[in-house]
Amino acid sequence: MPTIHQLFSQHIEQLQQRVADVLEREELDALIIHSGYPLRTFLDDQHYPFKTNPHFKHWLPLTAHPHCWLIVDGQSKPSLVYHQPNDYWHKTAGDPEGFWVDFFDIKLMANPQDIEPFLPTKRQHCAYIGEHPELAEALDIGERNPESVLNYLHYYRAYKTDYELECIHEANHRAVKAHLSAKELFFAGASEFEINLAYLASLGKSEYSLPYSNIIAMNQNAAILHYTALSASKLAEKQHYSMLIDAGAEYRGYAADITRTYAYRKGLFAELVAEMDKLQLALIADIKPGQRYTDLHLKAHRQLAKLLVDFEFVYCSAAAAVEKGITRCFFPHGLGHHLGLQVHDVGGFMQDEDGDVLAAPANDPFLRCTRIIEPRQVLTIEPGLYFIESLLAELVESEHTRLINWSRVDEMRRFGGIRIEDNIAVTALASNNLTREQNWQ
Amino acid sequence: MPTIHQLFSQHIEQLQQRVADVLEREELDALIIHSGYPLRTFLDDQHYPFKTNPHFKHWLPLTAHPHCWLIVDGQSKPSLVYHQPNDYWHKTAGDPEGFWVDFFDIKLMANPQDIEPFLPTKRQHCAYIGEHPELAEALDIGERNPESVLNYLHYYRAYKTDYELECIHEANHRAVKAHLSAKELFFAGASEFEINLAYLASLGKSEYSLPYSNIIAMNQNAAILHYTALSASKLAEKQHYSMLIDAGAEYRGYAADITRTYAYRKGLFAELVAEMDKLQLALIADIKPGQRYTDLHLKAHRQLAKLLVDFEFVYCSAAAAVEKGITRCFFPHGLGHHLGLQVHDVGGFMQDEDGDVLAAPANDPFLRCTRIIEPRQVLTIEPGLYFIESLLAELVESEHTRLINWSRVDEMRRFGGIRIEDNIAVTALASNNLTREQNWQ
Numbered sequence: 001m002p003t004i005h006q007l008f009s010q011h012i013e014q015l016q017q018r019v020a021d022v023l024e025r026e027e028l029d030a031l032i033i034h035s036g037y038p039l040r041t042f043l044d045d046q047h048y049p050f051k052t053n054p055h056f057k058h059w060l061p062l063t064a065h066p067h068c069w070l071i072v073d074g075q076s077k078p079s080l081v082y083h084q085p086n087d088y089w090h091k092t093a094g095d096p097e098g099f100w101v102d103f104f105d106i107k108l109m110a111n112p113q114d115i116e117p118f119l120p121t122k123r124q125h126c127a128y129i130g131e132h133p134e135l136a137e138a139l140d141i142g143e144r145n146p147e148s149v150l151n152y153l154h155y156y157r158a159y160k161t162d163y164e165l166e167c168i169h170e171a172n173h174r175a176v177k178a179h180l181s182a183k184e185l186f187f188a189g190a191s192e193f194e195i196n197l198a199y200l201a202s203l204g205k206s207e208y209s210l211p212y213s214n215i216i217a218m219n220q221n222a223a224i225l226h227y228t229a230l231s232a233s234k235l236a237e238k239q240h241y242s243m244l245i246d247a248g249a250e251y252r253g254y255a256a257d258i259t260r261t262y263a264y265r266k267g268l269f270a271e272l273v274a275e276m277d278k279l280q281l282a283l284i285a286d287i288k289p290g291q292r293y294t295d296l297h298l299k300a301h302r303q304l305a306k307l308l309v310d311f312e313f314v315y316c317s318a319a320a321a322v323e324k325g326i327t328r329c330f331f332p333h334g335l336g337h338h339l340g341l342q343v344h345d346v347g348g349f350m351q352d353e354d355g356d357v358l359a360a361p362a363n364d365p366f367l368r369c370t371r372i373i374e375p376r377q378v379l380t381i382e383p384g385l386y387f388i389e390s391l392l393a394e395l396v397e398s399e400h401t402r403l404i405n406w407s408r409v410d411e412m413r414r415f416g417g418i419r420i421e422d423n424i425a426v427t428a429l430a431s432n433n434l435t436r437e438q439n440w441q
Numbered sequence: 442m443p444t445i446h447q448l449f450s451q452h453i454e455q456l457q458q459r460v461a462d463v464l465e466r467e468e469l470d471a472l473i474i475h476s477g478y479p480l481r482t483f484l485d486d487q488h489y490p491f492k493t494n495p496h497f498k499h500w501l502p503l504t505a506h507p508h509c510w511l512i513v514d515g516q517s518k519p520s521l522v523y524h525q526p527n528d529y530w531h532k533t534a535g536d537p538e539g540f541w542v543d544f545f546d547i548k549l550m551a552n553p554q555d556i557e558p559f560l561p562t563k564r565q566h567c568a569y570i571g572e573h574p575e576l577a578e579a580l581d582i583g584e585r586n587p588e589s590v591l592n593y594l595h596y597y598r599a600y601k602t603d604y605e606l607e608c609i610h611e612a613n614h615r616a617v618k619a620h621l622s623a624k625e626l627f628f629a630g631a632s633e634f635e636i637n638l639a640y641l642a643s644l645g646k647s648e649y650s651l652p653y654s655n656i657i658a659m660n661q662n663a664a665i666l667h668y669t670a671l672s673a674s675k676l677a678e679k680q681h682y683s684m685l686i687d688a689g690a691e692y693r694g695y696a697a698d699i700t701r702t703y704a705y706r707k708g709l710f711a712e713l714v715a716e717m718d719k720l721q722l723a724l725i726a727d728i729k730p731g732q733r734y735t736d737l738h739l740k741a742h743r744q745l746a747k748l749l750v751d752f753e754f755v756y757c758s759a760a761a762a763v764e765k766g767i768t769r770c771f772f773p774h775g776l777g778h779h780l781g782l783q784v785h786d787v788g789g790f791m792q793d794e795d796g797d798v799l800a801a802p803a804n805d806p807f808l809r810c811t812r813i814i815e816p817r818q819v820l821t822i823e824p825g826l827y828f829i830e831s832l833l834a835e836l837v838e839s840e841h842t843r844l845i846n847w848s849r850v851d852e853m854r855r856f857g858g859i860r861i862e863d864n865i866a867v868t869a870l871a872s873n874n875l876t877r878e879q880n881w882q
């Protein structure tokens with residue numbers, strides 16, 4: 001096992017190389033990367049929660065440090081301007097500490113307004129990367145978030161360093177532990193809201209730290225793909241049917257994104273959950289470098305069609321269920337996406353370092369990844385099977401309605417739907433399932 | 442007791458009157474008030490939590506409804522364009538329902554892009570009030586957030602209708618219940634993080650619903666005025682000294698803002714807490730319409746000085762402790778602020794409807810209210826007594842150091858500090874303490 005020092009050293013070396021390349025290509029002197037600062041809400045003195053610039057936390061595990069700056073040129077030791085206010089109003093940043101400090105030339109800055117002397121004197125050929133281009137303009141930084149630089153960095157961010165893979169692995173570790181707490185509370189009859197509190201209690205972190213808002217959806221709520229309402233009302237025991245939980249965790253700025261679906265009782269829905277689990281694992285086993293993610297998505301539709309036929313939801317062949325668009329009523333979202341510093345990590349559509357984009361197929365407008373699968377990518381694989389009122393209403397009105405076993409479909413409506421999502425690190429030979437490597441007992 | 446229908450009817454009538462007045466004064470036809478929509482985080486497809494425009498939720502209790510619009514002219518029935526998407530991705534707004542619907546002419550809109558036909562045809566003499574002036578410009582709305590209109594509305598927002606007083610009362614109700622859960626967990630030895638979860642569990646609402654981030658500060662953390670870090674680490678029993686909890690709740694868009702401080706054991710700090718409680722109640726008993734809030738703040742300093750003398754923290758007279766600025770080392774923030782749709786409600790510095798401002802005195806730069814106290818205002822009264830390392834370090838270096846009983850001060854450092862905060866509705870005769878009207882048992 002390499003030490004964290006070795007892992008991080010390779011990580012920084014890799015980022016330095018990318019910066020050296022893009023600066024040469026774009027004829028720039030340096031990147032000036034700003035952590036950002038919290039935005040004020042409208043007409044108020046309160047702020048939105050702080051979300052750090054992903055380009056900043058790519059370099060070091062600081063996610064709650066506004067007003068910090070990195071100056072990187074790909075050659076010199078990266079320079080970090082570390083904001084450490086003298087302030088009794090807020091809990092202020094402690095001294096920089098941890099495995100990462102040796103890799104930076106660190107300067108302390110008490111006041112955000114004092115940044116100018118810390119920046120390169122000639123800034124016309126520097127590029128600011130951050131949420132506040134107007135500030136960069138005031139500071140005479142020549143380029144602000146130039147698209148060519150962002151494209152280059154976003155394209156290469158798909159290839160995770162060993163350090164990053166470890167971070168996503170550890171985020172999975174924490175999320176799985178919290179998922180188990182949530183599962184226990186579901187079978188104990190808790191409300192969505194209570195299950196979420198148990199999840200947070202297990203993480204030991206507040207909602208603001210999550211990479212995305214948890215989806216904890218019981219019964220029909222599972223048919224709302226981004227359901228985040230968290231009902232606090234408790235259902236009668238006999239009304240407990242299902243829970244879909246899509247909940248993550250964050251570690252050193254990296255995300256886990258995991259979904260599980262539970263049937264409260266034995267029966268057809270429980271069988272469907274077990275089959276979807278097999279289907280998902282088969283897709284993961286099929287991941288091969290060189291394959292286009294889109295093709296894996298299409299394969300998921302073919303396998304789902306087979307399942308719909310086997311369980312007698314449809315009366316046509318599997319091929320016809322795909323071809324006629326029937327599977328898209330039951331599985332209307334994409335198979336997954338890149339994962340990393342952002343839950344939907346950038347670059348999923350990019351085909352090269354210039355940022356050329358291959359859009360999702362017209363039939364699959366919500367697919368978030370059309371890229372060739374390659375080693376060091378981290379992908380989610382999250383097939384679904386839902387019973388969504390509005391889509392079923394369209395289906396019943398369509399010419400295909402006679403191909404559907406409506407009484408069986410209707411039986412399933414109260415369960416909402418199924419999604420099973422793991423996080424996969426692609427390697428040259430096989431893939432590592434970062435989610436199932438964990439202890440789910 | 443008036444019904445909610447009666448209360449709300451008077452509320453709307455009052456707002457209509459204000460709109461009629463400001464439109465006449467500014468020669469405008471109507472206000473177009475936008476609820477807003479969630480902002481995207483930098484380079485991401487995720488969003489900051491949605492915070493509705495306070496001017497929108499002033500009219501109706503919708504706080505989680507982006508892409509809605511109000512058109513008000515002070516004469517006609519207010520018009521509400523209610524966004525109800527046909528969307529299986531998100532939990533979408535249900536049909537408008539509740540006591541408020543009768544007061545609006547409601548039109549449903551499926552798609553935010555379709556707003557134009559719902560707006561007045563002539564918009565050059567309309568004013569947009571909302572977070573997205575660029576959108577208003579694209580929609581050819583003549584004025585965007587005109588300062589004179591905002592000033593007028595902000596000035597009068599200080600005078601709460603009976604409906605609003607009821608909302609703040611109910612927010613207090615919920616917050617007090619949650620405070621009691623938190624108190625119980627503190628004495629049971631829980632961590633700050635666990636105490637916050639218990640608080641949220643009592644509210645049955647997630648952190649995103651809070652009017653401000655809870656401050657739950659044990660021991661020295663209480664000396665950080667806006668401490669929101671929520672440590673999950675558990676202290677040994679013998680290291681439990683104190684907890685300062687400043688935590689609110691939201692009801693129909695209105696905030697409660699309550700602080701309590703607890704001593705874990707009997708002793709000097711517990712006595713100080715009891716004295717600060719008396720001091721705070723005495724200040725509240727002294728509230729009189731016609732008085733300037735600033736004068737109440739200055740009185741708080743005089744009373745705190747007396748306490749510092751009585752408890753032998755300082756060796757000079759109370760008058761000298763104020764005059765030499767010593768009390769400002771122990772109580773560096775303002776006595777309080779207006780409360781309502783925002784936790785620090787607008788208009789605290791405004792002296793008239795034109796928005797003329799009286800700034801905080803130079804010695805009290807953090808005071809948030811310099812306005813004359815009048816009936817229907819809701820104010821917080823939150824005196825404090827802290828032992829803040831950086832301010833004490835300045836004091837020890839100053840000429841006044843010999844006036845301080847340092848050994849006694851040093852004894853108190855581990856407790857952090859004390860703040861006690863109630864929400865007060867001012868009336869012509871006395872004041873209603875909305876916080877202490879609740880059952881604290």
Ligand SMILES: [Mn+2]
Binds near residue numbers: 257336337380382421
């Ligand atoms: Mn996902």
Ligand SMILES: [Mn+2]
Binds near residue numbers: 257258259421
């Ligand atoms: Mn997910």
Ligand SMILES: [Mn+2]
Binds near residue numbers: 862
């Ligand atoms: Mn307050």
Ligand SMILES: [Mn+2]
Binds near residue numbers: 687688698699700862
């Ligand atoms: Mn407060």
Ligand code: NI
Binds near residue numbers: 169170173438
């Ligand atoms: Ni592990």
Ligand code: NI
Binds near residue numbers: 611879
């Ligand atoms: Ni009550």
